[in-house]
Amino acid sequence: MQGGAPVTTAAPLSFSEPGRDCSLCPRLETFRRDNRRALPDGFNAPVPAFGSLDAELLIVGLAPGLHGANRTGRPFTGDWAGDMLYPALLRHGFAQGDYCERADDGLRLRKCRISNAVRCVPPQNKPTPGEIAACRSFLANEIAAMPNLRALLCLGRVAHDSVVRLFGAKAKAFPFAHGAKHRLESHRLESRGLALYDCYHCSRYNTNTGVLTQEMFDAVFARIVADFS
């Protein structure tokens, strides 16, 4: 998005998260049932997005982590990725409070909402193309229900490609690249011009291997802050 122009404000559309027993992805439904037995204290359901629909920035991750969001019930909460993401949000003014790795830690997001391309935890963190496509309808409805949305920050290629497809574009026309900024438009979403920022996923693997450093992560958020101001 070259100018980061705000989307025309409209009355928010209704948006419903999937039910706790969403059965659109049979493999994930089976995994959920298994996890409810193996990890009875966990959330073990589609993890709802965190933050207000009035937000200007929507962060889109891959999917809940088994011992993170799937356990706590809040995106990126309780595992390594959250330990990277939430402090970054606090440093750049997109969150207020203290991040304590629990859904009830009182942390509040500012102008920001966090969601996932896939809302149920997948085995080995690897959703199938069919599962990504099935859950895209929830992401599409969520985006359509955000009247003040200006930009999406996609953490990783899966989130990026799902968002690009959601806007009716071909992934080849908008290749994922860390640090890239794309402009998206969609007649399906009332011709809203939105910015799409790409960032490597803040996973333990990416940070341990140096694929993503805190400096690189901060640079992405600093750019968004500058574009919003």
Ligand code: SF4
């Ligand atoms: S991943 Fe999404 S579409 Fe698939 S079962 Fe979970 S909530 Fe439903």
